[in-house]
Amino acid sequence: MKTTLVINPKGGAGKTTVAINLASYFATSGIPTTVMDYDPQGSSLNWLRSRAIDAPKIHGANGAPGKFGQLRSFEMYVPPETRHLIVDPPAGVSGVLLHELLDRANAILVPLVPSVIDLHATGNFLRELMAMGRMKTGNIRVAVVANKVRRSMPAYPPLQQLLDALGLKLLARLIDSDIYMKTAETGAGIFEMNAAASAECKQFLPIAEWVAQEPRLAEAAVVCDLARTRAA
Ligand SMILES: Nc1ncnc2c1ncn2[C@@H]1O[C@H](COP(=O)(O)OP(=O)(O)OP(=O)(O)O)[C@@H](O)[C@H]1O
Numbered sequence: 688m689k690t691t692l693v694i695n696p697k698g699g700a701g702k703t704t705v706a707i708n709l710a711s712y713f714a715t716s717g718i719p720t721t722v723m724d725y726d727p728q729g730s731s732l733n734w735l736r737s738r739a740i741d742a743p744k745i746h747g748a749n750g751a752p753g754k755f756g757q758l759r760s761f762e763m764y765v766p767p768e769t770r771h772l773i774v775d776p777p778a779g780v781s782g783v784l785l786h787e788l789l790d791r792a793n794a795i796l797v798p799l800v801p802s803v804i805d806l807h808a809t810g811n812f813l814r815e816l817m818a819m820g821r822m823k824t825g826n827i828r829v830a831v832v833a834n835k836v837r838r839s840m841p842a843y844p845p846l847q848q849l850l851d852a853l854g855l856k857l858l859a860r861l862i863d864s865d866i867y868m869k870t871a872e873t874g875a876g877i878f879e880m881n882a883a884a885s886a887e888c889k890q891f892l893p894i895a896e897w898v899a900q901e902p903r904l905a906e907a908a909v910v911c912d913l914a915r916t917r918a919a
C-alpha cells in the first residue's frame with residue numbers, strides 16, 4: 688500500500704481537492720483506494736457520502752479526533768486490499784499529529800496557491816519539512832502542486848525561486864476552474880466528468896503518475912479519453 692499525504696498548513700490551498708481527485712482517479716482506474724480524512728470538518732468524507740451509488744468505490748476512513756474522546760479504531764479501518772491510501776489532514780496540522788502523518792507517508796504532495804500570502808505561509812512549512820531527517824535521506828518523496836493558477840498569470844517566479852532553493856519539483860499547475868467545485872458537489876472527480884473537464888484531467892495527470900510512480904500509464908490515457916468520450 689502506498690500512502691500519500693496531501694498537506695499544507697495554510698487553509699484553502701486545495702488539499703481536499705487534490706486528495707479526492709486523486710482518489711477518484713485511482714478508483715476509476717480500478718485500483719482499491721481509501722481516503723483517510725483527519726479534518727474534523729470531514730470534507731473528504733462528506734464528498735464520499737455524496738458519491739453516486741454506481742460510482743467506482745472509494746473507502747472512507749475517519750482519522751479526526753472524536754467528540755468526548757471517542758475511540759476511532761473502527762472508523763479508521765483501512766481495508767487490507769487498499770493499494771492507495773490518500774490522507775487529507777486539516778489546515779494548521781502540527782506537533783505530534785504532523786510527525787505521525789509524515790512518518791506513515793511514502794509521498795507528500797503540497798498544493799499551494801501562487802500568491803505572496805500563501806507562499807509566505809507555505810514557504811516556512813516547506814523549509815521545515817525539507818530540513819527533517821527523513822526528507823534529507825530521500826526515503827520519502829515530496830512534490831508541490833500550484834493550485835488555483837490564474838489564466839492571466841500561469842507562471843509565478845517567486846514560487847519557482849522557492850522551489851529551486853529547496854530542490855523541490857513543481858509537479859503540476861491546476862488552473863482556477865469552476866469544474867473542481869461542480870464535480871465536488873456531485874461526489875465525483877474530474878476524471879469522472881464529461882469532455883468539459885478534459886483540460887483539468889490533463890493538468891492533473893502528472894500528479895497521479897507521480898503518486899503511482901508509473902510514467903504515463905496506459906490506464907491514464909484511457910481515463911482521459913473516457914472523460915472525453917462520456918460527453919459525446
Ligand atoms: N483549482 C481550483 N479551481 C477552483 N477552485 C478550487 C480549486 N482548488 C480548490 N478550489 C476550491 O477552493 C476551496 C478550498 O479548496 P479545498 O477545500 O480543497 O482546500 P483545503 O486545503 O482542503 O482547505 P482546508 O484547509 O480548509 O481543509 C474549495 O471550495 C474548492 O472547491
Ligand SMILES: [Mg+2]
Nearest residue numbers: 702703726730
Ligand atoms: Mg480540506
